Amino acid sequence: MEFFKELLTLFCTAVVVFGGGFYYFTCLFGPAELKGKTAVQLSGGSLDKEKVKEGYEQYWSFFQRGVNGNDLNASDKVPAFVDTFYNLVTDIYEWGWGQSFHFSPSISGKSHRDATRMHEEMVVDLLDLKPKARILDAGCGVGGPMRAIAAHSGANIVGITINEYQVERARAHNKRSGLDSLCEVVCGNFLKMPFDDNSFDGAYSIEATCHAPKLEEVYTKIYRVLKPGSRYVSYEWVTTELYDSEDPEHVEIIRGIERGDALPGLRSYKDIAEIATKVGFEVVKEKDLAKPPAEPWWTRLKMGRIAYWRNHIVVTILSWLGIAPKGVVDVHDMLYVTADYLAKGGDAGIFTPMHMILCRKPE
Numbered sequence: 001m002e003f004f005k006e007l008l009t010l011f012c013t014a015v016v017v018f019g020g021g022f023y024y025f026t027c028l029f030g031p032a033e034l035k036g037k038t039a040v041q042l043s044g045g046s047l048d049k050e051k052v053k054e055g056y057e058q059y060w061s062f063f064q065r066g067v068n069g070n071d072l073n074a075s076d077k078v079p080a081f082v083d084t085f086y087n088l089v090t091d092i093y094e095w096g097w098g099q100s101f102h103f104s105p106s107i108s109g110k111s112h113r114d115a116t117r118m119h120e121e122m123v124v125d126l127l128d129l130k131p132k133a134r135i136l137d138a139g140c141g142v143g144g145p146m147r148a149i150a151a152h153s154g155a156n157i158v159g160i161t162i163n164e165y166q167v168e169r170a171r172a173h174n175k176r177s178g179l180d181s182l183c184e185v186v187c188g189n190f191l192k193m194p195f196d197d198n199s200f201d202g203a204y205s206i207e208a209t210c211h212a213p214k215l216e217e218v219y220t221k222i223y224r225v226l227k228p229g230s231r232y233v234s235y236e237w238v239t240t241e242l243y244d245s246e247d248p249e250h251v252e253i254i255r256g257i258e259r260g261d262a263l264p265g266l267r268s269y270k271d272i273a274e275i276a277t278k279v280g281f282e283v284v285k286e287k288d289l290a291k292p293p294a295e296p297w298w299t300r301l302k303m304g305r306i307a308y309w310r311n312h313i314v315v316t317i318l319s320w321l322g323i324a325p326k327g328v329v330d331v332h333d334m335l336y337v338t339a340d341y342l343a344k345g346g347d348a349g350i351f352t353p354m355h356m357i358l359c360r361k362p363e
């Protein structure tokens, strides 16, 4: 009898601990910013819940075909492929990373949140932003950087993203943070750039133009909408001088990064200034912000490994219960693998997500 009582107590304790833990991780836990997403709210962006698995399979097969030299070389198809990618990953990014979809160097004694904000606020100094200036954010995501930059400078930011779901999220965050009078979001393709010539006092893009199949296409459009004399800064994803295209291990890492991040092909650091100059910009400054004394940007990715396992269990259970869409587990697994390739790229020094280029449109 005593034994059964103990067994029952043990069982009840396990139920309370597991149930409480599961409730915490699915309904309460999220990034330490404004509470954006919890696990029970994971969706497929603008895709119907039933279409997430199909969307993932399409993304994957499109990529496979692209690697063999078809679709990814057709520039006109890339924006749709990128849009599908962001339908699949936006909620997971917000849930597991925050509202800023980029990396930043680690800073000892500072939280990830502070390091992220400082990396974003650097744009304010580089562009010498003043209150009321009209600034373009090319590839704005759900607007983490836009809000930090607007709040720090008082400038008016107009963000553009190809993904309708991100527009909805960004607008909701702008409103919630009381920055909607300074921050505007437009759904559109930055390869077409639906804005008037000479209509911006400055522009920036943070880890976004890497999605353009041809960098000159997006740089030309940014150049067109800038007023003469104004500046553009970009944090580019590139391979570094240590990358050896003859080394199979290097090639595998870079392919892994491209596959898991919807990239039509990573460029070399050497190409960036050349392309900026070709479209008419003067290059004011160029620097890999990941180089020492900066501390590794990939530490945060590595530190999260246990959390990724916990997240894997949470999404698997939610998907099994029918709360999260079916393909979410595949998408999460893909990101898990991608995180590993990114960290390997950082460790080997062959890849950087923060090759900064500061340009000026001549008077």
Ligand SMILES: C=C(CC[C@@H](C)[C@H]1CC[C@H]2C3=CC[C@H]4[C@H](C)[C@@H](O)CC[C@]4(C)[C@H]3CC[C@]12C)C(C)C
Pocket (backbone or CB within 6 Å): 092, 093, 095, 096, 097, 100, 101, 102, 103, 207, 208, 210, 261, 262, 304, 307, 308, 311, 312, 332, 335, 336, 338, 339
């Ligand atoms: C600029 C781009 C995105 C950069 C990063 C914001 C994202 C790159 C890889 C992403 C992640 C990988 C692992 C995920 C983890 C398995 C999950 O449990 C929680 C979310 C991740 C940490 C996720 C978060 C965003 C990234 C770090 C590209 C697309 C050009």
Ligand SMILES: C[S@@+](CC[C@H](N)C(=O)[O-])C[C@H]1O[C@@H](n2cnc3c(N)ncnc32)[C@H](O)[C@@H]1O
Pocket (backbone or CB within 6 Å): 079, 082, 086, 099, 100, 101, 102, 138, 139, 140, 141, 142, 143, 144, 145, 160, 161, 162, 163, 166, 188, 189, 190, 191, 205, 206, 207, 208, 209, 211, 212
């Ligand atoms: C990795 S996210 C970075 C978002 C934001 N800069 C940040 O740091 O949080 C890349 C962004 O570029 C946008 N993007 C990619 N290709 C685009 C295109 N052709 N036109 C407009 N936006 C695009 C994506 O929709 C996404 O918002």
